[in-house]
Amino acid sequence: MTTFAMCTSLAACHWVRTGDPAPLRPVAAAQIKIVGDCATAASCHDSVDIVAMGVSGFLFIPWRDSTQLVMTPPSYTNPTLWWTVFGNWLVGSSPNEARIARRLRNLPAAGPDRLSRVRAVLVGHGHYDHLMDLPVLARYVPNATVFGSRSVVNTLNAVPAFGRMTGAASRLVSVDSLAGVTADQPGHSLSIGDAVRVRAIAWEHAPNFGTHVIARGTVEAAQTSLPRGLFGWKLGRVYAYAIDLLERDGRVGTRIVVHDASASPEVVRRAVAVIGTMPTARNTVLIITAANFDQEPSYPDILLASLAPEHVLLGHWEDFFRSPEKSERVVRGIHGRQLIDIVNRFQGDRWTALQAGGTLRMRY
Template identity: 55%
Template sequence: MLAALLLASCRFLQTGDPADLHPTAPGAIQVVGNCTPTCTDSVDVVAMGVAGFLVVPWRDTTQLVLTAPLFSNPSVPWMMFGDLFFGTQPDTATITRRLQAMPAANADRLSRVAAVVVGHGHYDHLMDIPPLVSRLPNARVYGSETVANLLAPVSALRTRRVIVDSTAGRDANRPGTSYAVGSAVRLRAIQWAHAPNIGTITISPGHQRTPRRTLPRTVHGWKMGAVYGYVIDILAADSSVAFRLVFHDAAANADVQRRTGEVIATMPPAHQTIAMITAANFDQPAKYPDILLAHLAPVHVILGHWDDFFRSSDAAERVVRGIRASELVARLAPFVGNRWTAPRAGAITRFRW
């Protein structure tokens, strides 16, 4: 990793001002939706940090969905030197402090999480799940075989790991199947990909083919594995799809985006579609997120993974290293104009219909 950083452009060691993203303040509620004449339902999407979001459907608040958050943010110097010699563990004190600062992700709500979706096994998506398990007593964790094997040492999860490899959608001919999460929520995994982190280098590639006996000691032990995006469907009382969230936690190439659009086209239509895209490495693959947005025509975009996760989560947010926020905004404009949100941890985006 050190060699990769030294060989890469210095922009990968610098973090940017988030002003171009107009981040939503912690605790603030951004309301999206013009109901005529009145609203009948809503969904809150609570930003939790990096690619973590808590999805709260108001028709049934007993079945919440969480995308894997990160609060333990090891710094660049630690990643380059300290991790090798001392290893990296979740920062439980920071996790507790950050959750206490997020009333919208309180203990009662976390206890009602029924599904945690994990796109891939890298540390910035999976490392903080084990210490969160005690707060998620009713949650199943959905992810690849690698994700399941990495979490094997967590005894409380041994019967609550769902491997999505065989049910994930691939394309129009292999659209996959959905999981029922209570009466109002459906999940479907879709084969996705992970753009290189730096140049042509993807950090911690590979798979965890067998169950681990202990959790990884270093960040590099958290292998990427197969990568998935997810469709989170919120159902209306008549079982139609009132609201669809299309989530992924890594940038991907044009072909992957196209095939994702094919899979979603085979699914029941949704009244509203929201795209939850990742800002990190957005400029590495060609035409990201252009192809996906063209297929989905979303009413709104939520930016995830835009904050610098090599910086303390207690510090003021900066833009993730290696990207230019102004370029990302320009890329979104032809598809959604200004209908996008970059929420800070603790901010709420409320969708009404």
């Protein structure tokens, strides 16, 4: 897409305006919201903390075994809208290492000790707002393996910390051949320590505007350098993930279903069918994506009705064209109140939005 066409498209829509976060009632950084079906900590069977790290980045902490953590990648560089249109085209874009370091210092719930215990980083797709900061974040999660599409693996091949260029054991795993696609092809779960299993599930990315998905395509060969500009971070195959937190007897205590793009009814129904083949979970937490939610019919309605989760988290709701060191605003191009009205219809008050550094604690 040319710079002129991009500017014309943006000027013709409401992408140039951020939204008021008030309807989302986001939990502030460093605060913990406790939900669940037990009245006191003494009567609880178990618990899990979900820490928001920024945009669609979350850190999942199962308290039965807090040495085997899982996360999805946050976004901190956040080029402005005008840089995306003009500066990126002229000089390219790269991770803002100083900003990433500052943001992590200000997230005590996701501090160095906890990040060192991350064993799996789950990548839904390869766009820059999900993947570009991960090469810098690699040094903060030295014990983690990255799971994503072959395109994601090929892109990150250029990062020495992930091993493929250094001769060390690779910390990159493609889930293309492991993912669930339909009830007849449910895929295979990956064991992340004794207390966590992960299943990748085929998903898709709704149009960013009109019928256009930016940076569509795949990276077909292992790269030796990272993309120069934002649109070199190719979409690749898209995945949702079901993260199963296991009890001591091997049963699933909490299942967290997470994805970072809205999807069509057909794809959502297939994903729900895959989840239906998995062992029953005591609790389900569903993380939906706010960005572009209204680009697909019946999103997130079908997911909410089919999975009937105990709790819903809003992900990807922050404006990622805005510095994360400023107060959060709702991502451009959506109406936050409309999304909340949908969620309320299915969930009542059983939903939460978190500012970066905020925590949802589910006790059961």
